[in-house]
Amino acid sequence: MALWRTGGFAEDSWTRLADDTPAPAEGAVVVSLRRWLAEREALSQRKAPVGVSVEAGADAQAHLSDLADRPLVALAFAKFADGRAFSYARLLRDRHGFKGELRAAGDVLIDEIPLMLRCGFDAFDVTDAPTLAALEAGRLPGPALHYQPASVAGERPAGSRPWLRADISQRKL
Amino acid sequence: MYHYDDFDQAFVAARVAQFRDQVARRLSGELTEEQFRPHRLMNGLYLQLHSYMLRVAVPYGTLNARQMRKLADIARAYDRGYGHFTTRQNIQYNWPALKHVPDILAELAAVEMHAIQTSGNCIRNVTADHFAGVAHDEIADPRPYAEILRQWSSLHPEFSFLPRKFKIAVNGAAHDRAVIQAHDIGLQIVRDEAGELGFTVYVGGGLGRSPFIGRKVREFLPERDLLGYVEAILRVYNLEGRRDNKFKARIKILLHEKTLETLKDEIEAEFAERDATLLDLPQSEVARVAAFFAPPALEPKKPGSDRVERRKGKDARFASFFAANVTAHKQPGYVVVTVSLKPIGAPPGDASADQMDAVADLAEDYSHDEIRVSHEQNLILPHVALDDLPAVYDRLASVGLATPNAGQISDIIACPGLDYCTLATARSIPVAERIAQKFGDGAKAKAVGPLKIKISGCINACGHHHVGHIGILGLERAGEETYQITLGGSGDETAAIGQIVGPGFSSENVVGAVETLVETYMGLRTSEAETFLDAFRRVGLAPFKEALYERSAGSDI
Numbered sequence: 128m129a130l131w132r133t134g135g136f137a138e139d140s141w142t143r144l145a146d147d148t149p150a151p152a153e154g155a156v157v158v159s160l161r162r163w164l165a166e167r168e169a170l171s172q173r174k175a176p177v178g179v180s181v182e183a184g185a186d187a188q189a190h191l192s193d194l195a196d197r198p199l200v201a202l203a204f205a206k207f208a209d210g211r212a213f214s215y216a217r218l219l220r221d222r223h224g225f226k227g228e229l230r231a232a233g234d235v236l237i238d239e240i241p242l243m244l245r246c247g248f249d250a251f252d253v254t255d256a257p258t259l260a261a262l263e264a265g266r267l268p269g270p271a272l273h274y275q276p277a278s279v280a281g282e283r284p285a286g287s288r289p290w291l292r293a294d295i296s297q298r299k300l
Numbered sequence: 301m302y303h304y305d306d307f308d309q310a311f312v313a314a315r316v317a318q319f320r321d322q323v324a325r326r327l328s329g330e331l332t333e334e335q336f337r338p339h340r341l342m343n344g345l346y347l348q349l350h351s352y353m354l355r356v357a358v359p360y361g362t363l364n365a366r367q368m369r370k371l372a373d374i375a376r377a378y379d380r381g382y383g384h385f386t387t388r389q390n391i392q393y394n395w396p397a398l399k400h401v402p403d404i405l406a407e408l409a410a411v412e413m414h415a416i417q418t419s420g421n422c423i424r425n426v427t428a429d430h431f432a433g434v435a436h437d438e439i440a441d442p443r444p445y446a447e448i449l450r451q452w453s454s455l456h457p458e459f460s461f462l463p464r465k466f467k468i469a470v471n472g473a474a475h476d477r478a479v480i481q482a483h484d485i486g487l488q489i490v491r492d493e494a495g496e497l498g499f500t501v502y503v504g505g506g507l508g509r510s511p512f513i514g515r516k517v518r519e520f521l522p523e524r525d526l527l528g529y530v531e532a533i534l535r536v537y538n539l540e541g542r543r544d545n546k547f548k549a550r551i552k553i554l555l556h557e558k559t560l561e562t563l564k565d566e567i568e569a570e571f572a573e574r575d576a577t578l579l580d581l582p583q584s585e586v587a588r589v590a591a592f593f594a595p596p597a598l599e600p601k602k603p604g605s606d607r608v609e610r611r612k613g614k615d616a617r618f619a620s621f622f623a624a625n626v627t628a629h630k631q632p633g634y635v636v637v638t639v640s641l642k643p644i645g646a647p648p649g650d651a652s653a654d655q656m657d658a659v660a661d662l663a664e665d666y667s668h669d670e671i672r673v674s675h676e677q678n679l680i681l682p683h684v685a686l687d688d689l690p691a692v693y694d695r696l697a698s699v700g701l702a703t704p705n706a707g708q709i710s711d712i713i714a715c716p717g718l719d720y721c722t723l724a725t726a727r728s729i730p731v732a733e734r735i736a737q738k739f740g741d742g743a744k745a746k747a748v749g750p751l752k753i754k755i756s757g758c759i760n761a762c763g764h765h766h767v768g769h770i771g772i773l774g775l776e777r778a779g780e781e782t783y784q785i786t787l788g789g790s791g792d793e794t795a796a797i798g799q800i801v802g803p804g805f806s807s808e809n810v811v812g813a814v815e816t817l818v819e820t821y822m823g824l825r826t827s828e829a830e831t832f833l834d835a836f837r838r839v840g841l842a843p844f845k846e847a848l849y850e851r852s853a854g855s856d857i
Contacts, residue, residue: 188539208338208421210461214538217458222573238322238339245457257330268321270314272307274451276578290585291452291578292307 195223203233220247271296320402344415360428372656423453430674442472463541464549481795504555507761532570601633621704649677710736717757724757726774767791
């Protein structure tokens with residue numbers, strides 16, 4: 128598995144903690160949503176960052192506001208065709224003002240990454256070999272023109288009629 | 301009609317390039333069929349019984365001659381010389397090779413067409429009244445709103461992986477010709493007491509194995525709020541629609557399980573939180589798009605035509621055509637001509653490449669370069685001067701397109717059925733052909749009056765049988781095709797789901813059963829003015845049931 132962020136492949140400085148592993152004093156960790164909800168107070172006392180991972184298929188909607196102040200939220204796709212996380216991402220970014228890293232995990236494939244980016248994801252745990260190869264080659268497929276400006280950075284109005292149109296061809300990846 | 305600007309053109313070109321790359325990766329084996337499937341579906345490409353099938357959008361059913369000729373060229377070059385117009389204002393090609401599909405899409409892009417989102421679990425081709433802009437009962441032309449929705453929904457990043465397909469239809473007239481109440485979202489254009497334009501919004505209509513008529517979630521939605529409200533509905537559906545069972549995944553099931561009130565509250569709560577700066581429709585944008593749909597400058601004409609009257613007097617078939625296929629235009633001296641794609645004894649909705657070219661020529665010569673495609677699988681020439689009607693009729697007749705049966709018993713909607721479709725459980729086209737042969741397009745059919753028969757070859761109901769005045773559903777029982785009949789369905793503003801009349805009929809007996817139903821109706825109608833649907837609503841199932849199962853030998857039970 129490799130971590131890809133807009134900007135390229137990166138070292139993952141976050142450690143995933145199993146629910147029964149005590150949190151170490153140092154280092155950035157990612158805990159499950161269940162653990163975050165159960166141990167929120169204690170984990171909040173921690174000086175090092177605590178991110179939250181929402182497992183694939185979980186109904187995260189009710190807890191999105193609880194996650195808004197986290198430095199990292201990972202949303203897992205059980206199947207790339209399960210589109211709920213696209214809405215979770217937009218709600219986190221647009222409604223709850225989430226400013227941290229939004230990471231896509233699970234069934235992350237090259238053809239969906241452009242859509243994920245536009246919904247506010249900015250980091251991707253990638254395992255699929257063709258997806259890794261495409262990212263290594265700097266190839267993200269799909270139109271750079273869009274009829275629905277998302278609230279992500281790097282979208283600029285296209286032409287003389289900005290309404291509902293976006294051109295992201297100049298965005299740096 | 302709408303014309304692409306550089307942005308639209310570049311968008312469609314980029315989409316073609318993207319799909320070309322996906323096809324190449326599929327052919328090389330890099331993409332599995334499972335990974336490729338959503339992408340090909342979002343470009344209208346199905347894997348059918350014999351081949352791939354490509355479904356091309358005709359957004360809100362409006363075409364010009366150049367586009368129609370391109371559809372003909374594609375039929376010749378990449379298919380077997382014909383295309384099939386569908387019940388959702390699309391055209392399907394049944395025999396394209398996968399490797400050619402990117403080229404077909406590039407050809408379509410050259411005439412401002414595409415196959416984007418004609419299938420898959422996304423927002424489908426937005427449909428509208430096929431008489432938009434010419435109907436005299438019109439409140440406002442629905443096409444500008446359909447075009448705005450088309451653009452907004454194209455490759456929407458949040459709504460490309462919905463629980464299931466999502467269909468939107470817009471109707472702008474008092475009479476609903478767009479079957480909006482059988483759509484996931486149905487939008488009826490209305491004016492409020494202050495004269496402001498807006499929409500009555502229906503949600504959760506749909507046919508398929510669990511048919512539901514759409515429920516009203518908003519009496520009046522201001523025009524400005526169109527996208528904000530539609531986005532709210534889509535977001536609630538994307539988050540909460542069932543993903544555990546594809547047969548329960550449509551928004552109609554969510555509505556049914558949640559109740560209308562709860563769903564309505566959730567939609568309104570989501571709508572209240574919308575990003576108004578992004579989604580509120582600027583008046584200037586509505587005006588910009590609406591300008592594309594301004595009616596052509598039609599030369600003033602006197603209302604009647606001696607030429608037409610003389611021809612009616614000496615040519616009974618022309619008179620029948622006039623009675624069935626010609627509708628009043630909002631401008632006097634002009635008519636709307638329905639070109640029936642239901643010749644007696646041929647598959648409903650099919651048109652040959654030569655026929656498409658002929659209609660394109662007629663549109664240029666007589667209809668201000670406009671053609672419409674109706675959900676009833678017919679074509680329409682929307683702006684024909686009454687005086688030109690005999691000439692138009694003769695040219696249609698010369699290519700086998702003057703069948704005078706629009707709206708009659710032989711103007712049947714039928715899905716492709718077992719002859720083409722992997723999902724089908726029975727054939728539908730041959731049943732449609734045999735019913736049409738039984739009643740024809742002459743005096744017999746005329747005597748029956750307006751009657752909509754709709755046939756589906758499986759419970760997915762692509763032939764809209766639930767909303768047929770007579771609906772026929774083909775099923776398979778113990779290896780035999782069996783046809784279940786429903787009565788009293790309707791797809792207009794009085795929408796209703798048909799009621800099952802009783803046990804099904806064999807392929808051999810189903811045509812006789814329809815004949816019995818029609819005879820029963822003709823025997824009990826109060827006058828010729830009482831249509832089949834009116835009569836059914838007055839008397840109910842009982843007399844029909846009795847005729848089918850107690851008096852006739854048609855039943856197999």
